[in-house]
Amino acid sequence: MPYSAASHRYTEMEYRQCGRSGLKLPLISLGLWHNFGDNKPIDNCRAMLRHAFDHGITHFDLANNYGPPPGSAEQQFGRILKQDFLPYRDEMIISSKAGYTMWEGPYGDWGSKKYLIASLNQSLKRIGVDYVDIFYHHRPDPQTPLEETMAALDLIVRQGKALYVGISNYPAETAQEAIRILEQLGTPCLIHQPKYSMLERTPEEGLLDLLEEEGVGSIAYSPLAGGILTDRYLNGIPADSRAAGNPSLPPERLTSAVLAKVKKLNDLAFARGQKLSQMSLAWLLRHDRITSVLIGASRISQIDDALGMMEKRDFNQDELKAIELILEDSI
Numbered sequence: 001m002p003y004s005a006a007s008h009r010y011t012e013m014e015y016r017q018c019g020r021s022g023l024k025l026p027l028i029s030l031g032l033w034h035n036f037g038d039n040k041p042i043d044n045c046r047a048m049l050r051h052a053f054d055h056g057i058t059h060f061d062l063a064n065n066y067g068p069p070p071g072s073a074e075q076q077f078g079r080i081l082k083q084d085f086l087p088y089r090d091e092m093i094i095s096s097k098a099g100y101t102m103w104e105g106p107y108g109d110w111g112s113k114k115y116l117i118a119s120l121n122q123s124l125k126r127i128g129v130d131y132v133d134i135f136y137h138h139r140p141d142p143q144t145p146l147e148e149t150m151a152a153l154d155l156i157v158r159q160g161k162a163l164y165v166g167i168s169n170y171p172a173e174t175a176q177e178a179i180r181i182l183e184q185l186g187t188p189c190l191i192h193q194p195k196y197s198m199l200e201r202t203p204e205e206g207l208l209d210l211l212e213e214e215g216v217g218s219i220a221y222s223p224l225a226g227g228i229l230t231d232r233y234l235n236g237i238p239a240d241s242r243a244a245g246n247p248s249l250p251p252e253r254l255t256s257a258v259l260a261k262v263k264k265l266n267d268l269a270f271a272r273g274q275k276l277s278q279m280s281l282a283w284l285l286r287h288d289r290i291t292s293v294l295i296g297a298s299r300i301s302q303i304d305d306a307l308g309m310m311e312k313r314d315f316n317q318d319e320l321k322a323i324e325l326i327l328e329d330s331i
Ligand SMILES: NC(=O)c1ccc[n+]([C@@H]2O[C@H](COP(=O)([O-])OP(=O)(O)OC[C@H]3O[C@@H](n4cnc5c(N)ncnc54)[C@H](OP(=O)(O)O)[C@@H]3O)[C@@H](O)[C@H]2O)c1
Pocket: 030, 031, 032, 033, 034, 035, 061, 062, 138, 168, 169, 193, 221, 222, 223, 224, 225, 226, 227, 228, 230, 231, 232, 240, 241, 242, 243, 277, 294, 295, 296, 297, 298, 299, 301, 302, 303, 305, 306
């Protein structure tokens, strides 16, 4: 069936200014790390992308290595973009990244100018677009001078191959330096993409303060800790779940201590009248300094759960305290 986007697509979503830039991102963005590679049926990928876009999710996050195999998520997204979304390209924010191993030899990894330029050229071909909206350096490179990596990002913007640039997985100190170099080059750092959830709070140790001060946006990846911060694992490991077959979520992470916390958090979410997945996302978005939460999904119902979070985003002091006590293992 040819796709025509829902006419109500901008009625329920909220959009936040990304740092001090002019770009707004939806509170919920969709990542294509898992569930969009060649190993997944294209019909489900297409249905999830259509559903997300029909509900105001305008931002879709990719990377050169997403799949499996690496590159196939960009290809799959490109096929669907061509068939369904080309008339809506100007309503979409498409991001990609380079920084992890992509091809053999010394030029297919980390942060050299050679790698970043070549990788983005490949990504553009796979996706079938002339430019991406945001291009990230995916992780810091201890061997390449930061000046070289940032100059490559600046060049990419000047070449028109990305509109904005960002960094991901950079600790606060390196992020500060990268932001400073980009500013000097005249290409401001739009956004940082850290791993951030109730179970991964390192960004609170200086990074989020820095980004706020510098006017850089932040998009929290793995906000559900890969599915742990949902009701998915409360009664064992379902056969079709990430923990059942994906090395990124080894079942060993589901210890009895973690599951005990998740159960308590789940009870608290229930008392608030929402699902744990919804409370986990709302908790991150309670501060304006988080521009967007970058979720993953294997099915439409999970996107609907995230959208349902929009109905209850506020927390009272007792609830926030209870969450802290649960996370600290104090109750
Ligand atoms: N910059 C980086 O280094 C980096 C690294 C990782 C990820 N990312 C980005 O962040 C995106 C999201 O990462 P993520 O997939 O780890 O995020 P996540 O939102 O923490 O986890 C998504 C997984 O949680 C489960 N889930 C989601 N909603 C659910 C619900 N309502 N009920 C039950 N289970 C639910 C699903 O697992 P099942 O598949 O088991 O159904 C889903 O695949 C990626 O796609 C990528 O764009 C970036």
